[in-house]
Amino acid sequence: MRAFIAFSFPEAVRSHIISVRDAMKDTGIDAKWTRPEQIHLTLRFLGDIAPEAAPDILGAMAGAAAGMTAPRLRAAGIGAFPGLRRPQVLWLGIDGDIEPLGMLHGRLEARLAMLGFEPEKRGFTAHITVGRVRRIIPPEKLMAVIASHGGLASAEFAADRLILYKSDLRPSGAVHTPLGDAPIPAGDI
Numbered sequence: 001m002r003a004f005i006a007f008s009f010p011e012a013v014r015s016h017i018i019s020v021r022d023a024m025k026d027t028g029i030d031a032k033w034t035r036p037e038q039i040h041l042t043l044r045f046l047g048d049i050a051p052e053a054a055p056d057i058l059g060a061m062a063g064a065a066a067g068m069t070a071p072r073l074r075a076a077g078i079g080a081f082p083g084l085r086r087p088q089v090l091w092l093g094i095d096g097d098i099e100p101l102g103m104l105h106g107r108l109e110a111r112l113a114m115l116g117f118e119p120e121k122r123g124f125t126a127h128i129t130v131g132r133v134r135r136i137i138p139p140e141k142l143m144a145v146i147a148s149h150g151g152l153a154s155a156e157f158a159a160d161r162l163i164l165y166k167s168d169l170r171p172s173g174a175v176h177t178p179l180g181d182a183p184i185p186a187g188d189i
Contacts, residue, residue, distance in 0.1 A: 002167040003049045003179070005061060005108065006040040007159045009075075014039055016154035017075050017092055021130040023149050024078075024090060027141050031090060031131035035173055041073075041094065041128055043105055043162065044112065044120070053115070054164060054179050060111035061162045061182035068104055070160035070184040071097035075128060076153035078146045087133050087142060094126035096156060101126055104184075108162075158186040 009017065017039050025033055049057070073096040080087030094101070105124045113119055162182040168175045 001049060001051055002169065003046040003054075003057070004042055004165050004167060005044045005046065005057075006042045006163055006165060007161065008040055008163060010155075010157050013075055013154040013157050016152070017128055017130065020075075020078065020092055020149050020152065024131060024145050027145055029090070029131070029133070029137050029141060029145075030135040031133045033131045034129055038174060038176060039128060039130075040163075040165075040176070041126065041159070043124075044108055046112075046117065056115055057112070057164055058180045058182060060115055061108065061164060063111050064104060064107040065162055065182045065184045068100065068107075068184050070158040070186045071100045071104065072156050073097060073101065073126075073159050074153045074156050078142075078150040079127070080133075080142065084139055084142055084146075087137055089129055090131040090133065090142075091127040091129050094128070095153070098126065101159065160184045160186050 014036065018036055021033060024031075046057070073094050075092045076095045077093035079091055079093060081089040081091065102124060109119050160183060162184065164179045164181065165176045166179050168177070
């Protein structure tokens with residue numbers, strides 16, 4: 001089964017993400033837009049795993065989270081991979097406790113490596129995918145959305161639960177099902 005590890009969002013943050021995604025959509029950008037139920041912050045894509053590996057992966061997640069405090073994050077900023085001139089993936093950025101989030105990612109990578117997962121070759125960039133471009137976008141369209149919505153940020157939230165998801169690919173789009181989670185204690189706010 002295809003699997004990944006991610007954070008979900010509280011409803012207020014999800015609503016913010018959807019409103020920015022919809023503003024991008026309204027410009028006429030031709031993209032496959034992320035459905036609301038698919039919106040998440042991926043920490044690690046695992047690819048195909050055996051179902052019996054899930055308990056060990058959940059253990060690695062719990063080990064990575066042990067002793068950590070949930071990072072406080074916000075969805076903020078708009079960008080594109082590989083860049084604004086020839087975007088293929090449209091995303092919203094993450095700000096807030098980025099350093100602890102990166103530390104958590106590093107701890108998770110180390111624990112997954114002990115289970116035989118190859119470390120990711122590219123560096124971790126916290127982002128929320130909102131669309132995959134189907135046709136070339138005139139840069140001015142994307143720049144207009146960034147100018148009007150790029151400075152907006154969601155409410156702050158505690159990323160306090162790592163979730164292992166199974167991803168079933170269907171003609172209507174992927175369906176993500178939680179298989180288990182690892183809580184991360186929220187600190188004082």
